[in-house]
Amino acid sequence: GDSVTQMEGPVTLSEEAFLTINCTYTATGYPSLFWYVQYPGEGLQLLLKATKADDKGSNKGFEATYRKETTSFHLEKGSVQVSDSAVYFCGTGHNAGNMLTFGGGTRLMVKP
């Protein structure tokens, strides 16, 4: 089955800093790739996704590019805000299957 590896947190940044959260995966075939975000006290929400190589998913200033050659889907944001403090999960999914596989999550803490 698939496996997803994320950088361990917590990641602590000052407001307006540049963010990168690394994510690499192993999978058979060509999975879709996802980032989910979990704000404090809330459920997971889909942040962005990419379905094929070189696709870029983007939402709320966050971006991630599907890199097949490096099997990576790193999450980036140019200027983080305090409100971005949350746990971020990278995941894979397949057309032929239904289960998403998630990484362990990375906690982001943004200080004013």
Add this chain to the structure above:
Amino acid sequence: GAGVSQSPSNKVTEKGKDVELRCDPISGHTALYWYRQRLGQGLEFLIYFQGNSAPDKSGLPSDRFSAERTGESVSTLTIQRTQQEDSAVYLCASSLGQGSNGYTFGSGTRLTVV
């Protein structure tokens, strides 16, 4: 409904008791999933339902865990003879079928076994 609804939001139970957790998926979503999230850890797949097909139970950690779903509606996750290591947030998600579409998650049930 508009989203995935889980109940209760919090449950404290004594070791050895049985608990039942409920999930109402988004109307029309054929696939339903249960995951477990232990404190400070990632998501652990438990079980998956797709329409009327036999569920994928490969993630259930022991025979104390079971889940049911009636058609494409409500699902219940039952934990018998709870243990302290069962303490976690239990997350339910639903989707329109294919994993490549992503999920919509509920807010979870926080289970504490004392």
